[in-house]
């Protein structure tokens with residue numbers, strides 16, 4: 405059997421197993437799920453600014469920058485077309501020194517109107533998830549990859565995410581959390597530079613510059629597919645155990 409036929413057979417088997425579409429390009433680093441006990445594999449590409457989409461990084465180094473001063477630096481951004489269609493810029497909310505940071509993909513209608521992430525139905529569900537896990541909304545930090553709403557809540561475009569990502573990365577650098585929870589595929593794709601399906605990324609911690617990254621379903625997905633709630637609950641229990649273990653050290 406030729407290599408091409410073998411690859412076709414392999415992909416067909418994956419689809420049958422429901423593993424999802426596999427997209428691999430030779431130059432793409434693929435994130436490996438890491439158990440907590442496994443050695444850390446660094447994901448430094450984005451912070452290093454070497455990623456092709458981030459060459460034009462608007463965030464200049466500033467040792468005096470705070471999260472609040474950073475908000476004032478970027479709140480009028482129009483570096484991509486979404487800056488012209490948004491109602492409000494949605495920077496992020498929560499504890500500027502949070503141990504845990506939650507990252508979604510982009511503001512929706514309610515967030516665009518109020519200028520705060522996760523305030524609609526999905527946001528209420530996130531609050532319940534946090535409460536059930538023993539975290540208050542004020543204790544964590546919540547942000548999105550994009551700071552402006554894509555029209556009609558369409559998926560963010562790759563160029564929009566690459567243009568906006570330096571802002572998120574600077575937020576992560578300033579907050580310096582111990583854990584990041586990627587809410588949904590888009591946030592995971594962007595942060596971990598992976599195209600693996602969300603189902604493959606769940607259930608273990610990944611590493612991003614020494615920060616443990618968990619990937620789970622976006623609360624909006626739970627509103628449509630209630631069967632995912634059990635998985636999210638398992639992920640949150642894992643996060644809570646790891647956080648409590650860290651606190652004891």
Ligand code: SF4
Pocket residue numbers: 481482483484485486487488550551552564567568
């Ligand atoms: S989405 Fe990001 S890059 Fe685009 S205008 Fe808004 S803040 Fe600027």
